Amino acid sequence: MANDNKLYDSDGREIVLKTDQLCIQFGGLKAVDHVNLEIKKGELYGLIGPNGAGKTTVFNLLTGVYKPTSGRFYLCGEDLTGKPPAEVNKKGIARTFQNIRLFNNLTVIENVMVGLSNQIPCSIFESVFRLPRHRKSEREYYERALELLKVFKLDEYKDHLASNLPYGKQRKLEIARAMATNPTLLLLDEPAAGMNPNETQELMDDITFIRKEFGMTILLIEHDMRLVSGICEKLTVLNFGTELAKGDTAEVLNDPEVIKAYIGE
Amino acid sequence: MDFLVTLINGLSSGGTYAIIALGYTMVYGIAKMLNFAHGDIIMVGGYAMYVTLMAMGHPVIAVCAAAVFCMILGIVIEKVAYKPLRGASPLAVLITAIGVSFLLQSLAQIIFGSSPKMPLKLQISGAVTIGAMRIDYSTILTLAVTVIIMVALSVFVKYSKTGRAMVAVSEDRDAALLMGINTNRIITITFAIGSVLAAVAGYLMLCKAPSLSNTLGSMPGIKAFTAAVIGGIGSIPGAMVGGLLLGVVECISYSIPALAPFTDAVEFSILIIVLLVKPSGILGKMRREKV
Amino acid sequence: MSKKTVGLGRFQLKYHLNYIIIAVAAIVFAVMSLTGNIKHSDTVLLEKIAIAIMLATSLGMVVGFLGELSLGHAGFMCVGAYLGGKTAALLEPVLGNGILTLLIAVVVGGLAAAVFGMIIGLPALRLRGDYLAIVTLAFGEIMRSMVMNVPSTLFGGTLGLQTPRYDKKYLFIIAFAFVLIALAVIQNLLRSKHGRAITSIRDNEIAARASGINVTKYKLVVFTISSLFAGIAGVLYSYTQSRVQSANFDYNYSIEILVMVVLGGIGSINGSIIAATLVTYLNVKLQTILTGDLAVLQNLFYAIILIIIVIYNNAPALKHFREKYNFKALTARLLKKRSAKAEPAAPETDGKEEA
Numbered sequence: 001m002a003n004d005n006k007l008y009d010s011d012g013r014e015i016v017l018k019t020d021q022l023c024i025q026f027g028g029l030k031a032v033d034h035v036n037l038e039i040k041k042g043e044l045y046g047l048i049g050p051n052g053a054g055k056t057t058v059f060n061l062l063t064g065v066y067k068p069t070s071g072r073f074y075l076c077g078e079d080l081t082g083k084p085p086a087e088v089n090k091k092g093i094a095r096t097f098q099n100i101r102l103f104n105n106l107t108v109i110e111n112v113m114v115g116l117s118n119q120i121p122c123s124i125f126e127s128v129f130r131l132p133r134h135r136k137s138e139r140e141y142y143e144r145a146l147e148l149l150k151v152f153k154l155d156e157y158k159d160h161l162a163s164n165l166p167y168g169k170q171r172k173l174e175i176a177r178a179m180a181t182n183p184t185l186l187l188l189d190e191p192a193a194g195m196n197p198n199e200t201q202e203l204m205d206d207i208t209f210i211r212k213e214f215g216m217t218i219l220l221i222e223h224d225m226r227l228v229s230g231i232c233e234k235l236t237v238l239n240f241g242t243e244l245a246k247g248d249t250a251e252v253l254n255d256p257e258v259i260k261a262y263i264g265e
Numbered sequence: 266m267d268f269l270v271t272l273i274n275g276l277s278s279g280g281t282y283a284i285i286a287l288g289y290t291m292v293y294g295i296a297k298m299l300n301f302a303h304g305d306i307i308m309v310g311g312y313a314m315y316v317t318l319m320a321m322g323h324p325v326i327a328v329c330a331a332a333v334f335c336m337i338l339g340i341v342i343e344k345v346a347y348k349p350l351r352g353a354s355p356l357a358v359l360i361t362a363i364g365v366s367f368l369l370q371s372l373a374q375i376i377f378g379s380s381p382k383m384p385l386k387l388q389i390s391g392a393v394t395i396g397a398m399r400i401d402y403s404t405i406l407t408l409a410v411t412v413i414i415m416v417a418l419s420v421f422v423k424y425s426k427t428g429r430a431m432v433a434v435s436e437d438r439d440a441a442l443l444m445g446i447n448t449n450r451i452i453t454i455t456f457a458i459g460s461v462l463a464a465v466a467g468y469l470m471l472c473k474a475p476s477l478s479n480t481l482g483s484m485p486g487i488k489a490f491t492a493a494v495i496g497g498i499g500s501i502p503g504a505m506v507g508g509l510l511l512g513v514v515e516c517i518s519y520s521i522p523a524l525a526p527f528t529d530a531v532e533f534s535i536l537i538i539v540l541l542v543k544p545s546g547i548l549g550k551m552r553r554e555k556v
Numbered sequence: 557m558s559k560k561t562v563g564l565g566r567f568q569l570k571y572h573l574n575y576i577i578i579a580v581a582a583i584v585f586a587v588m589s590l591t592g593n594i595k596h597s598d599t600v601l602l603e604k605i606a607i608a609i610m611l612a613t614s615l616g617m618v619v620g621f622l623g624e625l626s627l628g629h630a631g632f633m634c635v636g637a638y639l640g641g642k643t644a645a646l647l648e649p650v651l652g653n654g655i656l657t658l659l660i661a662v663v664v665g666g667l668a669a670a671v672f673g674m675i676i677g678l679p680a681l682r683l684r685g686d687y688l689a690i691v692t693l694a695f696g697e698i699m700r701s702m703v704m705n706v707p708s709t710l711f712g713g714t715l716g717l718q719t720p721r722y723d724k725k726y727l728f729i730i731a732f733a734f735v736l737i738a739l740a741v742i743q744n745l746l747r748s749k750h751g752r753a754i755t756s757i758r759d760n761e762i763a764a765r766a767s768g769i770n771v772t773k774y775k776l777v778v779f780t781i782s783s784l785f786a787g788i789a790g791v792l793y794s795y796t797q798s799r800v801q802s803a804n805f806d807y808n809y810s811i812e813i814l815v816m817v818v819l820g821g822i823g824s825i826n827g828s829i830i831a832a833t834l835v836t837y838l839n840v841k842l843q844t845i846l847t848g849d850l851a852v853l854q855n856l857f858y859a860i861i862l863i864i865i866v867i868y869n870n871a872p873a874l875k876h877f878r879e880k881y882n883f884k885a886l887t888a889r890l891l892k893k894r895s896a897k898a899e900p901a902a903p904e905t906d907g908k909e910e911a
Contacts, residue, residue, distance in 0.1 A: 353870040355685060356623055356625055368856065487693060
């Protein structure tokens with residue numbers, strides 16, 4: 001897709017996501033208040049903050065679940081503000097959910113194949129009448145889904161129902177499904193929630209791997225500080241919907257304001 | 266003058282819809298389910314009145330007996346058919362409710378046969394004439410009962426402890442539970458109130474036209490649910506507004522000869538139009554699923 | 557608890573078994589009919605079964621795979637029966653009462669029902685499931701009162717619409733041909749990327765949207781195809797009757813179709829086929845026994861079945877019970893026992909597992 005509006009920062013690095021004064025108000029509550037994010041290509045960016053700070057709401061804004069009250073956001077320079085979720089996904093933003101949302105009655109591989117849906121063209125007509133393209137596309141789907149499952153070491157579970165996977169693997173499957181939609185930007189909502197230290201370590205390795213392998217730009221929400229300080233390059237801290245601090249991970253985590261917001265005085 | 270009479274008649278039949286719609290909307294607000302069998306409780310109330318009339322003979326006793334019987338029935342249905350499915354998919358609950366509705370209709374037909382019963386003692390005939398207007402006593406009674414119920418219910422929900430607990434449960438069932446509200450009890454009470462209202466609506470229908478069959482509550486039930494959705498499901502004032510609006514539209518449509526045979530279609534078109542313009546209904550709040 | 561992934565282009569017998577069984581049965585009955593070895597009452601039964609299978613599988617697609625409830629299936633059938641029946645009645649003097657007239661009637665009736673499905677679905681499918689149920693129910697009732705109230709020269713008013721009857725002997729064969737078409741379309745749709753998209757909407761609509769699935773489009777497609785086949789079933793029905801009466805397409809009929817779907821198991825096309833056959837067979841056989849007010853006993857029975865099955869299959873409290881005593885587990889256990897009996901020499905490990 002030709003895109004002439006691409007944004008670059010002063011160093012010439014491409015800016016994948018830019019939000020411009022993003023706001024949303026629920027009744028009298030400003031859940032997200034003038035948030036400006038700027039994420040560069042290939043970056044692993046963390047969004048942290050106490051509970052109720054508006055982190056997931058930012059994700060919901062970026063994926064079209066909510067429409068912002070004011071402000072806009074751009075993916076590679078293209079304005080996606082106000083587009084419905086499916087459209088935003090097609091444009092290149094994929095996400096996972098805080099409380100896992102898998103297709104529980106589909107198998108593991110079928111979950112990933114749903115994610116691939118928009119990439120392999122095959123119309124309803126072609127499927128209903130079993131035209132050659134249907135067969136070809138089904139085979140292609142299957143192979144590509146299997147490859148993705150291998151990356152996440154889920155291939156041995158491919159024919160299990162998604163609901164029968166253990167918790168940690170369900171989280172991974174959600175990431176695999178999001179990756180299947182071939183995103184430019186991947187949003188991970190508390191990927192390590194509920195995982196034990198071993199699983200978290202494995203997850204960190206996976207995230208690092210997909211970043212390298214696919215050159216993926218990732219924005220993640222996380223409470224696990226070990227994970228955040230271990231893999232995030234940059235951070236934005238939200239508190240009561242506003243930006244409290246942003247910058248390089250080490251600096252931000254040592255900021256007295258941030259420590260105060262987290263631990264209190 | 267004719268229009269005024271149509272309007273008064275419309276408000277009166279709208280009042281009946283509103284009373285039924287209250288039952289739908291309260292149950293929907295609190296148990297988050299469409300109680301498909303609600304309309305059939307009206308029918309059961311009708312038969313209860315009929316049976317009591319045969320035995321005791323007095324309409325007032327009959328109405329009271331029907332109210333008590335419906336209340337018990339409502340509670341039993343909730344406990345037996347709906348409670349086991351709490352936490353199951355909405356589709357399963359809906360299908361069960363349809364099953365219950367079908368069950369009540371078939372049972373009534375088995376017990377009382379398919380030919381309509383005529384509890385004539387319930388009928389209120391006669392009319393009052395003001396100038397050129399003629400208004401039936403039954404219309405006036407319906408309007409009066411509607412107003413009383415609306416006021417009483419509003420006061421109950423706003424000022425009584427149980428009423429406020431009901432609001433809390435409808436806002437957030439889990440949070441209400443954590444605040445020490447016995448949600449199961451609140452759901453039971455809601456079903457009880459809804460069923461009593463259904464019995465009252467049954468009486469108001471029969472005092473106008475005393476003809477009783479096993480489908481007495483079907484169409485009024487569907488229309489009252491429509492009214493509840495138009496007004497905003499889950500909202501008590503919404504059910505009242507929706508009911509009255511639907512009643513007035515119905516009577517106006519009936520009074521126009523070309524539209525009269527298509528009155529049902531006109532009413533349901535209003536539903537579709539309202540849903541398109543404001544999916545949450547006139548007074549309803551938009552609920553977002555938490556993502 | 558593993559499930560095989562479907563449709564990789566290879567021919568798999570188990571996905572075609574239902575067509576084969578239905579086709580073989582239809583051919584056997586057709587031969588019997590041609591050689592005069594079948595009673596008239598049985599061909600009527602077969603016509604009814606074919607229509608019921610079509611209705612149940614098309615509704616089953618909406619309820620079981622899309623996860624939405626339509627209570628107006630009889631209403632869409634009504635559209636098909638009246639418009640298809642009217643087309644046939646108009647064409648009869650020109651084209652005669654032959655297969656061509658029937659095919660044109662099927663196309664007209666089916667497409668008309670599909671268009672109605674789309675018109676009704678467009679606003680309702682954007683909303684919560686309960687609204688769809690009530691809007692479709694209302695639609696069914698409106699359709700009935702419409703055809704009764706338009707000038708009787710058009711649709712025959714309260715007397716019903718007079719329709720031509722196709723040669724009785726062969727009608728059921730044509731009906732089964734349409735059943736096979738319906739099954740092929742429904743199953744091919746469901747066993748494709750589109751079918752996965754549809755089930756993903758049922759399982760988690762928010763995640764489906766986030767995965768780029770066009771939810772409105774798929775809901776509308778499923779609803780339209782379902783209405784299409786309900787309409788075709790309606791046209792076939794009009795051919796089995798000398799008069800089409802709108803009273804036959806009431807709410808109770810929609811519920812009867814729903815009973816078939818629930819009885820067969822929500823989400824199982826084969827279940828719908830079996831249940832449709834069984835319920836129709838019972839209906840016809842019971843008609844002679846349960847007459848007058850007793851006929852309603854059947855409805856009572858349906859109602860109880862509906863409630864019990866849904867509670868059994870969905871109640872959270874019965875989850876463990878269900879896992880132990882379901883159809884699959886029981887047959888698996890039965891087979892295991894039988895194989896254990898057949899090979900008494902090897903039960904050592906089996907025995908340990910059991911204990």
